[in-house]
Amino acid sequence: MRVNILRSQSKAPINDDLLARYYMLGAGMAQVGAYRLNQRSFEWQASATVLRSDAAMTRLRALVRARASIAVSASGVAPLGSTPTKPERYLHCATSGSGGEPKVIRRAHSSWMKSFAVNGRVLGLSSFDCVAVFGTLAHSLVLYGTLEAAHHGARILGLHGLRPDRQLAALAREQATILYITPTQLGLLCGGPARATESMRHILVGGGQLSERVATAAARTFPNAKLIHFYGAAETSFVAWSDETTPPGSVGAAYPGVTISIRGDQGASTTGIGEIWVKSPYLFDGYASGQSADTRWDGDCLSIGELGRLDDHGNLFVAGRKSRMVTISDTNVFPEEVERFLATTLGTDTVAVIPLPDAKRGHRLVAFVAGPCTTTTEHDLLVLCRQRLGPLCAPRRVHFVPALPMLPAGKPDYCAITRWAEGNT
Template identity: 50%
Template sequence: MTATGCFHWHQRAAAFVGGVPLARPAQQPAADRLHAIDAQDDLAAMTALGALLGDGTAFCVAEGALASDLQAQRGDFLTLSGGSTGAPKAIRRSQASWIASFQINAARFGLNAEDSTAVLGRLTHSLSLYAVLEGLHLGLDVHLLAGLAAAKQRAALRDAGVSILYATPTQLRVLAQGAGLRPLAAMRLVLCGGGHLDAATRTATQALCPNAVLHEFYGSAETSFITLADSATPSGSVGRAYPLVEIEIRDSAGNLSRDTGEVWVRSPYLFKGYALGSSLDTRWDGDALSVGEIGRLDDTGFLWLTGRRSRMVTISDQNVFPEAIEATIAAFPDVTDCAVLPVPDRLRGHRLVAVIAGAADPLRDAAILDACRRRHGALISPQRLRHVDPFPVLPSGKPDLAALARWLEASE
């Protein structure tokens, strides 16, 4: 029997792991304790997850053992956030908070029994977990393709006729890389989250999936969906508010502002709190939540982000957000990953260093530095580039800023 407001596995949905069909597991007896799911084996993890759906048992998908003091009540679940700038966090939320957006997506995108959905990452990444749970809950076949080479992922998507793909920008970049790729003609919807989708990857994805509508969404582990962007969204904006989300911009005094300020949201999709760790960026004001993003809303409702408050640095008495410079660098088609980090400077307070994945390319690197100076000014732009291979990333595909900062400090 399925509990109200809890995830369930719809009778008509089937699950596949690496192309192998998953036998529907017997439902485990309801439990009042947190159930840990080890994600190191994808097939075993999907089986364990499927056995818990329907009765509201609290769970957390993790690689390896969980801290013994982690707790969650029935009807809740935990996701783990790697923390790009610091220690990991366990996000506690209700299962109903994700189910609410399942229903929104079903209506907005016309999800139906003819559709099937796929993810390219492991269940430890909340984007993959969300898509798998949404598909099973709504009655869509679900394909988990984590760990496969890009060519095998494309073949699996094509052979299964998958129509909906959830992916990060990095996953799309790898999937669509290469000349003369055979199109995924059955794909009708690509939903991209977890970072900025650069123009080159967008173009490559559209060539690979010529019949698909591509949407980017912005949010965080704490907020879930905040905005949704499509082909009508101006370049540089993260889109308009996702259905049932209210966005406010507040100044430093907490007053509503029409200028650039802190982004606050209200929605039915917000988390309940941290079961492990904390964040100085995350603050509640009644039912409104901020995760420290700075941005502005234009007169037509589009949200434009400047960066995270915690990443802002001061250079010669000027507040600078490294994310803006990262966007300039990421626009170069052969830059797969990059990050801009501050280092102390005796005269200016800080200076910025750009770190790029892979080997140096003198012509490209000179063009990047020139583009940064022209767009952002010589005072705050990186004066040089550093290169690292492999480039450290989190399970979400985002740069591991903490690891990069340690590497930079050791190598400077």
């Protein structure tokens, strides 16, 4: 008997009819009305008030209410020219990965609105909710959380520019119920002594690896919240998300409506580590400017150049990005796997592993950790790395530094860290 374990697909493939049913089953139906299948532009419900507004947020609200195509960047929010005869509206937003040249994502409003409907059902989003976001609208996670909240008529709490203790105070004061956040931001938010915030129902964490230390701290700070760690990118939107059945090391099973396949070097399905390909209704249309050699289309399937595998139950394990994979003594090594091990061992979330040229082995790995080493010595840590990871994957040095260069999205700036490493090691 042939068993296909190479594809992870949601149990109920999502089409427009099913999305409509999802939405109508959600708690938000009474407040925001029925989901219209022909809707092509974002909506900003009258009940969706902004609790900490700025010029960019005010501009975004005006353009959404005008049903315009929209461009969002670090410099602000502006309308996009559109063809009046075409009903589809578009969104342009910037992404730079982990330190590469900035690119501008182009996606139809409807590609996000379909996941608004899914999340409306799963999270029970309604006008009674308060959705909190961290960072500026130039970060796609913040932009998504804001537009989803506006679509469902929820209050929107922006916490950019506040200290963690004041962010927690604002969450408690406004009785926030939904939180969109990165692992680094969540670690900072829950890192100090604070009173529990009991109103929080769901915490959606994306943009990096979530450590057990941060998950435990979040459970202490938000005792009534369900923690959902999701995997995706600006190009793909949601790909997978976790629940209580997700095994350690996995980012979860396919998000509703998504099909994940794993392909080897020749494009055929593989049971081992291969390139992650995604088919879903949430994909972007392409780059409005810039490009990425990692991003490739094959019909209606998209790869952003990340490698991983699926287990027998459809859980996705991400090994790392193909462009970051290096060869050490003729063996393929993923720096991300070393980062995950160090983060778990040290109880931190800000780790960067950089490959440097090595005349004998091709490359050697050097690790940088933000903060002091309080649990072990560098020598003992290197010994542990060699024991657990093997001599090829183990870093040759571990540097503990006060802070690492970070991108606005809360991820390490690998280009800046590499330049520093090349000049100081």
